[in-house]
Amino acid sequence: xxxxxxxxxxxxxxxxxxxxxxxxxxxxxxxxxxxxxxxxxxxxxxxxxxxxxxxxxxxxxxxxxxxxxxxxxxxxxxxxxxxxxxxxxxxxxxxxxxxxxxxxxxxxxxxxxxxxxxxxxxxxxxxxxxxxxxxxxxxxxxxxxxxxxxxxxxxxxxxxxxxxxxxxxxxxxxxxxxxxxxxxxxxxxxxxxxxxxxxxxxxxxxxxxxxxxxxxxxxxxxxxxxxxxxxxxxxxxxxxxxxxxxxxxx
Numbered sequence: 631x632x633x634x635x636x637x638x639x640x641x642x643x644x645x646x647x648x649x650x651x652x653x654x655x656x657x658x659x660x661x662x663x664x665x666x667x668x669x670x671x672x673x674x675x676x677x678x679x680x681x682x683x684x685x686x687x688x689x690x691x692x693x694x695x696x697x698x699x700x701x702x703x704x705x706x707x708x709x710x711x712x713x714x715x716x717x718x719x720x721x722x723x724x725x726x727x728x729x730x731x732x733x734x735x736x737x738x739x740x741x742x743x744x745x746x747x748x749x750x751x752x753x754x755x756x757x758x759x760x761x762x763x764x765x766x767x768x769x770x771x772x773x774x775x776x777x778x779x780x781x782x783x784x785x786x787x788x789x790x791x792x793x794x795x796x797x798x799x800x801x802x803x804x805x806x807x808x809x810x811x812x813x814x815x816x817x818x819x820x821x822x823x824x825x826x827x828x829x830x831x832x833x834x835x836x837x838x839x840x841x842x843x844x845x846x847x848x849x850x851x852x853x854x855x856x857x858x859x860x861x862x863x864x865x866x867x868x869x870x871x872x873x874x875x876x877x878x879x880x
Contacts, residue, residue, distance in 0.1 A: 663837020699862025741782025
């Protein structure tokens with residue numbers, strides 16, 4: 631049976647805080663196979679990922695590796711970009727909410743490493759095997775709204791490779807590759823809630839997905855060679871038009 635619940639009482643996190651000690655002191659107990667889903671914001675705060683930024687836009691520019699799409703709207707400009715972690719997101723994951731005046735918050739430098747440190751500390755405290763997922767909120771191409779996804783992971787298979795196995799009718803599965811890391815993150819988001827002050831959830835009942843040598847969440851980032859949608863529609867059209875114009879010698 632799958633059970634998901636949020637941990638109550640997580641305080642405001644400051645740079646240098648020991649997340650494992652805080653979570654461990656509030657969770658009560660953990661069982662073997664439990665997975666903790668931890669919002670990236672509190673990981674970033676504990677790791678001191680604040681930067682001075684009078685202008686959030688400059689911070690976004692500094693974190694951008696590649697611009698995917700830009701759209702102007704009455705409230706300003708939305709930039710969908712690839713950031714240093716390879717994640718394609720609005721504003722490069724730069725967060726200006728619930729941060730000290732004059733600062734913005736960046737994503738963890740290495741969310742997989744952050745997940746590993748947290749898992750190691752909690753496994754030592756509770757003497758059981760656990761998994762940790764670091765989550766962040768992303769939009770999705772072709773779909774309205776946002777959902778939480780895994781941007782960091784340790785001890786959990788974030789992709790459940792079913793290719794080569796058979797379905798219930800005995801047919802071979804050739805492309806089935808559930809993104810279990812993202813599914814865990816989104817399930818946890820249902821109980822954490824965006825404005826509930828509940829940044830950590832426990833997911834129980836998925837112990838079969840635990841693996842000491844599992845790849846981190848970076849493995850969920852699609853390689854450029856396999857990305858069929860590297861540009862927004864307008865940007866792709868403009869590039870194609872310009873390439874055609876140059877080829878024609880204009």
